[in-house]
Amino acid sequence: MFQATIWPEFFYSINNFTAGMSALPWLGATFILWIIVAKSFCYVQNIKFKTISFFWLPLLAIWLAGFALADMTAYAKELKANQQLLVYNSLERQDYRVCEVIFGGPEKAMEACPLGVLFEKIKDNVGPEDKIYIAYPPEIFNFYFRLRLLPYYQLTNKPEEAQAILFFMPNQQLDCSGETKEKLICRNNDGKIWGTFDLVANFGDAAGLLIRQE
Amino acid sequence: MLSILIFIALMLTSGYPLLLRLWPESDKLSRWPLAFLLGSSLITLELFFWIFLFRWPSNYWLLLFFITQIIVLWWWFDCWHFNWWVSIQQLSTSLKSWRRGNILVYFLGLLLLAQIVIGASVAWMKPVVHYDSLTMWTLKPALLLADPAGFFDGSSPHFQGLAGQPNYPWQIPLSVWLQAKINGELDPAYLNYIYYAYFLSALILIYSALKNQGRLKALIITNLLATTPLFFYHSWNAYADLPLAVYALAGLIAWLAYQRGKISPWPALIFWGLAFWVKNEGALFLAVALIILAVQLLQNGQWRKKWQYALMALPVLVWLIWLKLTGLGLAQTSGSLGWHPEVLMAFFSAFWSFTSWNILWYVAPVFLLLYYKEIWRNQAWRLAWLWWVGVLLSFLVVYLFTPAYLYAVEFTAIQRNIIILVPVLFLLIGLEEEKKDE
Structure with a gap:
């Protein structure tokens, strides 16, 4: 497109x-x-x-x-x-x-520029075995995050298996919401919860890094 | 920085023996960029076979293959007589001759040097950040490096670099891949220097093509090219349009030599024929050249003897068949053929965008008005202009009748297409005293 x-x-x-x-x-x-x-x-x-x-x-x-x-x-x-x-x-x-x-x-x-902080947070919270899901639409930032993270982390196209999600709100790809902006609960189409996440870094006003709660 | 020097040395040493065989009469200064172009095409085509067709791993065997190839090529084409000491002495003599220059020559030399230094510094300070580079030219090799298994797995999101134009040819992505392999990792600080090397190649080529008309004039035109805003911008922004422009320029220099009866048409056809491997639209260079050549040979009654020039179209056809077999297709946009007259206004206005061309498009029509008689009388000059106009019209036809018209009306690609024709245009304008050679 x-x-x-x-x-x-x-x-x-x-x-x-x-x-x-x-x-x-x-x-x-x-x-x-x-x-x-x-x-x-x-x-x-x-x-x-x-x-x-x-x-x-x-x-x-x-x-x-x-x-x-x-x-x-x-x-x-x-x-x-x-x-x-x-x-x-x-x-x-x-x-x-x-x-x-x-x-x-x-x-x-x-x-x-918040990107340095964002990548530091990823370094602190995501291990080499963990997977990252990039929930941005296919725009320049999606490509940039992909290019930037590819050499060091595993990327996945399945958010359910991701330890970290690069997310922005509102998001048409994922149904994630919460009582506070800092804690988000993600559900699939039939309402079943597949993950609970903490917002650990802000990227602009409406985007950030989500890390799965233990 | 060592990795980029090794990368360029690999391209030069691979291309140099081929150039001496293909075009032994080529100007000594222009041999560096021409060898770089031939080497880049050869190495990346081989990498394509190695990685994409045979799926061989990129290990020490690959390195051994390239080193062996260089030794064999130098031995086979008997290039060992290349005397570095004599070459250095020639360079020294050439530099000493600058002492005889006047103040204007020094000024232009310094201006050019400043532009080259600024280009190098911006290339260093602006790692890969531009759209097509992030989404395609750098992302594809990054995917190939990070996930080589997924790259050839149809179910993987990384299949064939699906994220970014998978049907684009592979010379630039595989150059980036090779540089990263030599470097040990994909470091964005070094990648821009691949494109910067093509920028330097363009400057050397145009200077060496015009230096027989006087150093002052050659320096003026080289400076004009180096300070053309959009052309300079592309010296470090990691797009493929400037490399494509250098192939167009190399082809035209060889084409002029052929039309003057100095060499066969093979060098021109090979440089233009290799352009498709940089970007798909490079295929138009060869198509237009073959049409002009066919008409010329038909007029001379030599068509039956020299039909084999059409063989240069075979690699392009093989690439098109590959795109068909892999289901990647040729089009970048969905949609069918149609008539899109709105392109005409966009196409015209792209020439008059002052943010890109300084006053180049004022100069070109004035020049044509001043020298149209001379151009018409001089066959080499006339046919070179004909090729330029043919390629320009080919772009226009593609935009007018295909879904690619979107790229024209949205101004996303049209100016970059014009970049391809700019160095060639400077050369054509610079030849205004060509008639004296006749």
Whole structure:
């Protein structure tokens, strides 16, 4: 199925990266105007239209103006973010960058990225023999959790056999509810309870890590 | 970092003897990227046979196989005369020649170097985080590494990487898989450098293809390519579109050499023919080239003697048969053929998205208006443009008539398709003084 809902988030991040490009139509028009002037000048003066002088060097100047207007700001932001992330390992940097997509910008992501805490909780509560069920719909986070956890944990497609569930509320795949948000009881279609879970870590407002009660 | 260097060395040493056999006249500088492309295709095709068809385990025998293959290839194609010392001296002489450059040449060299360094740093600081990479290009090898049994078990959720486009070809996922194997684990910090290697390949190829027209001009065009926003963005975002673009570029450089009567069409057909293994749409490169070649040979009355060029289509057909046999199919979306005119507006507007192309799409029409007569008179140049236009129209036809139109109207894939044609376009624009060679 085509997942149109995911892409706006994605393009948002790309647009952020290249913000400030609105001056470029003017630069394009400047280049065209320059070519008309240069060609006319060469025709009137009966001199050769030298491509390096009349085409490539003016193009380079206008191109670099566009590059400076648009990309230099983005580069500065990138380099600043990179400088702050140097102390982290590659997985932590990856978590932070995924948080950028969630929060729509680097500043908030740096302050409030919950993924590190989430994966620490998994490490504390899930052993190598235990299985994890990812109850997210097939969106970017489902894929991200899958990719992130695959090398270290066993994943399962059967929630009944899972020790831990990455869950978000409300969830169309699982019927889990409780009197408090911290303790959830999960039932199957005929109402039979198949698991009782503690919410041990929050991921955003409505999602978190569920660990099966002993 | 050692693992990525070993990975690239493996690709280079496997591809180099093949390149010398296939295209001995190739420019010395361009041999590095061309060998990398050939090596990548060879190694990943072999891995596909090893893992998918024979289901052999990936143990020391696999390593031994690759090492033996390199030795045999170098011996068989008599590459041992490659003199590293002479090569280093040539490089040193080449670097010394930069002393004669003017201030503009130095400026452009520094600008290019800065862009290359920034690309490398962003590749390091942005591990795999983008959508197609998370859901497909990196997830598939991750599944193959973590659950090799489930990967070939039809009842497993990991079957054939079902999570992400299982009918996409395997060059990129198997490259990631191999790099992870060499590294000992799938570390996202290193994976972007596979794509970055293709980015460097594109820069080297375009510079070496244009350097005979003067260092200044070659540097200008290489800088324009390196600073094209969406192209640069793809140097580290772990998508397959930039690698595909490099195959298109390598094919076109060989195609120009063929049209000038310097070599046979085989190198061009092989680079374009291997592109299908990066992404399915790469098959269009070869299809368009074979149509142009067929018309050319029919006009010359040489078709009966040279029909064997069509054999390059066989690997693509084998891949299509594999997709059919495994039930994976070719389409990414469900639905039937139809007419989707709304694609035209999306297609057109994708070219004018300033967030992606700087002023490239202002330059291209102006250039065509300035030089259409020269292009028409010069056969090599004309047929290269014809190939470019043919591939562009092929993309348009696919979007207009197939369920893939969704990717166009939602702007999810259309700009990435345009990336494929950008390095080739820079080369075609850069050839404006080609007529002097005639």
